Amino acid sequence: MRRKFVAGNWKMNGTRAQLAEVRAIAEAAAKLPQIDAALCVPFTLIASAADAAGAMPIGAQDVHEAEKGAHTGCVSAAMLVEAGAKLAIVGHSERRADQNETGHAIWAKAAAAHKQGLGVILCVGETESERDACRAERVVQAQIEESLPEDADGSWLTLAYEPRWAIGTGRTPTPEEIEAIHAAIRRKLTDLIGDRADGVRILYGGSLNGANAAAILAVENVDGGLIGGASLTAEKFVPILEAAAASSR
Ligand code: PGA
Numbered sequence: 702m703r704r705k706f707v708a709g710n711w712k713m714n715g716t717r718a719q720l721a722e723v724r725a726i727a728e729a730a731a732k733l734p735q736i737d738a739a740l741c742v743p744f745t746l747i748a749s750a751a752d753a754a755g756a757m758p759i760g761a762q763d764v765h766e767a768e769k770g771a772h773t774g775c776v777s778a779a780m781l782v783e784a785g786a787k788l789a790i791v792g793h794s795e796r797r798a799d800q801n802e803t804g805h806a807i808w809a810k811a812a813a814a815h816k817q818g819l820g821v822i823l824c825v826g827e828t829e830s831e832r833d834a835c836r837a838e839r840v841v842q843a844q845i846e847e848s849l850p851e852d853a854d855g856s857w858l859t860l861a862y863e864p865r866w867a868i869g870t871g872r873t874p875t876p877e878e879i880e881a882i883h884a885a886i887r888r889k890l891t892d893l894i895g896d897r898a899d900g901v902r903i904l905y906g907g908s909l910n911g912a913n914a915a916a917i918l919a920v921e922n923v924d925g926g927l928i929g930g931a932s933l934t935a936e937k938f939v940p941i942l943e944a945a946a947a948s949s950r
Pocket of ligand 1: 710863867868869870906907908909927928929930931
């Protein structure tokens with residue numbers, strides 16, 4: 702049985718003024734022991750958010766693959782650990798698009814984060830034109846093949862399926878479409894890592910909110926959510942945590 706996992710991705714949002722939201726979200730999460738919750742915040746907020754969040758893990762939204770060196774503007778996994786991070790997102794579609802991140806780079810980032818003891822949320826997802834061309838499953842399976850570390854297992858790795866056309870748009874796939882692609886992801890994981898695939902959680906991300914969370918989190922092989930816009934305030938995020946807890950009963 703995989704515990705539901707709901708992670709917020711604050712993207713390039715959040716300064717110390719938002720630490721009250723971190724505190725309120727962490728307090729609500731503490732009352733829902735049947736699920737795992739986390740917030741991935743900008744690098745600059747990790748240390749203060751980790752102080753504010755108590756037992757709720759704080760994560761980063763990226764990590765560099767090297768341990769140290771001449772990489773201006775980048776942050777290593779060891780630096781994240783020192784700042785108080787417990788996990789890192791890798792391969793988010795905004796970074797694949799804006800920073801031209803390749804599957805190999807994402808593989809290296811995931812491995813580097815794991816080496817330092819960080820949990821990893823590895824994101825995959827198709828564009829709208831790929832879905833329209835009925836290539837969504839193939840695209841996502843290829844992304845997993847390129848970027849999944851060989852020693853992946855559910856103790857440290859989580860997959861997040863995020864169709865790019867659903868991110869920040871208010872549009873989501875139907876529950877049937879989500880079920881089909883999450884099953885395809887599970888099959889690909891089993892091909893690559895065998896029985897260990899059973900323990901890997903697969904999150905859905907893309908316009909998940911308090912209104913659609915119960916329906917989406919009830920879909921087979923949806924083990925939680927990765928939430929952008931609706932994770933920025935306790936008012937919007939806590940109902941998603943509660944829906945995850947309700948679907949865990
Ligand atoms: P959204 O973003 O919830 O704002 O659609 C999800 C994500 O990009 O992780």
